[in-house]
Amino acid sequence: MAYQLLRFALSREHPEPRMFRRPDRLKSSYDVVIIGGGGHGLSSAYYLARDHGIRNVAVLERGYIGGGNTGRNTTIIRSNYLTPEGVAFYDESVRLWQDLSADFDLNLFYANRGHFTLAHTDSAVRTMRWRAEVNKHLGVDSELVGPDAVKAASPQIDITCGGHAPILGALYHAPGSIARHDAVAWGYGRGADRRGVEIHQKTEVTAIDVQGGKVRGVHTNQGYIATNKVLCAVAGFTPRVTHMVGLTTPIYVHPLQAMVSEPMKPWLDPILVSGSLHIYVSQSARGELVMGASLDPYEVQSTRSTLDFVEGLSAHMLDMFPFLSNVRVNRQWAGMADMTPDFAPILGKTPVEGFYLDAGWGTCGFKATPVCGKTMSYTVANDRNHPLIEGFNLSRFETYQLTGEKGAASVGH
Amino acid sequence: MKLLTCPVNGPRPVSEFVYGGEVRPMPASDCSDPEWARYVFHRSGIPGIKIEWWYHTASGTWFHAERDVVADRVIRTWLPGEGSMEVGGA
Ligand SMILES: Cc1cc2nc3c(=O)[nH]c(=O)nc-3n(C[C@H](O)[C@H](O)[C@H](O)COP(=O)(O)OP(=O)(O)OC[C@H]3O[C@@H](n4cnc5c(N)ncnc54)[C@H](O)[C@@H]3O)c2cc1C
Numbered sequence: 001m002a003y004q005l006l007r008f009a010l011s012r013e014h015p016e017p018r019m020f021r022r023p024d025r026l027k028s029s030y031d032v033v034i035i036g037g038g039g040h041g042l043s044s045a046y047y048l049a050r051d052h053g054i055r056n057v058a059v060l061e062r063g064y065i066g067g068g069n070t071g072r073n074t075t076i077i078r079s080n081y082l083t084p085e086g087v088a089f090y091d092e093s094v095r096l097w098q099d100l101s102a103d104f105d106l107n108l109f110y111a112n113r114g115h116f117t118l119a120h121t122d123s124a125v126r127t128m129r130w131r132a133e134v135n136k137h138l139g140v141d142s143e144l145v146g147p148d149a150v151k152a153a154s155p156q157i158d159i160t161c162g163g164h165a166p167i168l169g170a171l172y173h174a175p176g177s178i179a180r181h182d183a184v185a186w187g188y189g190r191g192a193d194r195r196g197v198e199i200h201q202k203t204e205v206t207a208i209d210v211q212g213g214k215v216r217g218v219h220t221n222q223g224y225i226a227t228n229k230v231l232c233a234v235a236g237f238t239p240r241v242t243h244m245v246g247l248t249t250p251i252y253v254h255p256l257q258a259m260v261s262e263p264m265k266p267w268l269d270p271i272l273v274s275g276s277l278h279i280y281v282s283q284s285a286r287g288e289l290v291m292g293a294s295l296d297p298y299e300v301q302s303t304r305s306t307l308d309f310v311e312g313l314s315a316h317m318l319d320m321f322p323f324l325s326n327v328r329v330n331r332q333w334a335g336m337a338d339m340t341p342d343f344a345p346i347l348g349k350t351p352v353e354g355f356y357l358d359a360g361w362g363t364c365g366f367k368a369t370p371v372c373g374k375t376m377s378y379t380v381a382n383d384r385n386h387p388l389i390e391g392f393n394l395s396r397f398e399t400y401q402l403t404g405e406k407g408a409a410s411v412g413h
Numbered sequence: 414m415k416l417l418t419c420p421v422n423g424p425r426p427v428s429e430f431v432y433g434g435e436v437r438p439m440p441a442s443d444c445s446d447p448e449w450a451r452y453v454f455h456r457s458g459i460p461g462i463k464i465e466w467w468y469h470t471a472s473g474t475w476f477h478a479e480r481d482v483v484a485d486r487v488i489r490t491w492l493p494g495e496g497s498m499e500v501g502g503a
Contacts, residue, residue: 239458250454298432300485301460397454398447
């Protein structure tokens with residue numbers, strides 16, 4: 001190893017090839033165009049090439065890959081949702097996550113930590129019990145535990161939260177995990193690239209050509225591409241892109257902010273979430289506390305961040321962990337969350353032929369990255385919705401058949 | 414602290430307000446079910462300058478704001494019925 005390092009230090013040759021090629025120009029047509037080089041777009045490209053043999057695919061990204069919500073989230077992975085549709089879907093995702101590092105030959109720092117959703121009120125305890133029972137019924141490892149279990153897993157916690165929000169119990173979900181988000185984008189990107197997919201960064205889709213209700217091509221700032229199939233996986237940009245094909249959706253965009261502390265020695269093993277205190281927190285492999293709160297309360301379509309957020313979240317963190325009062329906040333940022341009225345995503349075919357949607361992930365789509373790629377690639381390849389996404393179609397709103405995930409999706413990521 | 418101007422109480426911290434969403438015209442009551450569903454659920458999610466509902470909790474005042482939702486800049490606020498409902502109006 002030392003010898004290798006020395007040799008490459010002296011040579012001009014780079015020891016490893018770049019993660020992926022940089023194709024310098026767009027072809028005039030592709031079988032599939034994917035808008036958005038986040039985790040969802042890249043994983044869809046990966047499985048299109050790997051599982052469906054569709055390799056003439058372009059992923060178009062207006063910035064750099066993983067620069068959207070994929071690189072801005074707090075990386076919590078779990079499957080303890082509320083509806084059978086949700087639980088089945090996320091459970092499949094958690095299964096896929098487990099061997100992704102081996103699949104990519106890239107360390108995703110996938111760390112199984114266990115996940116506590118803290119209940120500070122009787123009604124929260126009731127919701128936790130409800131979720132635990134739904135989860136167990138569907139084979140997901142989830143249980144209601146008392147405050148002693150929370151204290152045992154996180155001895156530093158003030159179980160009374162400053163005396164005004166005592167922890168009465170928690171929903172414990174052993175499979176809860178975190179992962180390194182950039183590596184997820186890179187792993188899928190490299191895997192797709194090696195199978196022939198082209199990834200075009202700094203390439204923005206500006207218009208979509210629809211004729212007779214069918215997709216014919218896309219206009220970009222780098223030229224026109226003919227294609228019959230477009231997958232839109234652009235998170236907070238979804239309304240702008242659906243507008244290009246004349247579709248409206250229930251999606252509305254609010255910022256979601258996060259921040260990290262300076263690095264510390266490892267002291268927080270589990271992932272903790274509190275709906276009442278509007279906190280979720282875990283400690284990353286680098287020792288930073290990664291913290292998030294609830295959605296900003298009104299629509300803003302930019303990634304500005306606010307001091308209010310840091311003040312509010314810090315105050316609540318101190319309720320839970322008073323000893324952190326001297327710890328500094330190092331960075332804060334925001335992402336644009338694409339929210340839906342029922343807190344479930346919008347996936348699959350749309351009234352525009354050849355236009356497929358992977359959207360409405362809002363605050364909780366990182367964990368779904370693998371299963372979205374799997375199901376959306378199937379849907380695009382076969383022009384038929386994958387069975388796992390049936391509960392998530394855009395048409396559910398017209399028939400008032402919502403997939404209510406709010407109880408499991410707000411704040412708790 | 415960001416300020417928002419309540420037409421009754423003047424500039425107040427934004428934390429005193431609740432966002433009520435974009436003003437959207439309600440379809441006629443004899444419209445089709447899908448039309449009604451679109452009204453209930455669908456939103457014009459695209460960015461731009463929008464006319465919105467806001468509520469001042471401390472005084473119980475509902476009012477309108479014209480706001481740029483990209484820059485998060487409020488252009489004007491007014492009580493219902495007392496100002497133009499057009500973007501760029503007064
Ligand atoms: C602060 C925060 C915390 C979060 N925490 C969690 C969490 O703990 N767990 C969890 O599961 N989820 C979490 N999420 C949600 C999660 O990050 C997203 O749901 C998920 O990453 C969405 O991935 P994506 O690939 O669909 O979108 P993105 O990663 O946002 O990718 C979309 C890409 O599309 C590109 N794009 C947009 N328009 C165009 C265009 N016209 N042409 C070309 N490219 C375009 C953008 O530049 C962007 O890179 C969080 C989100 C935020 C903001």
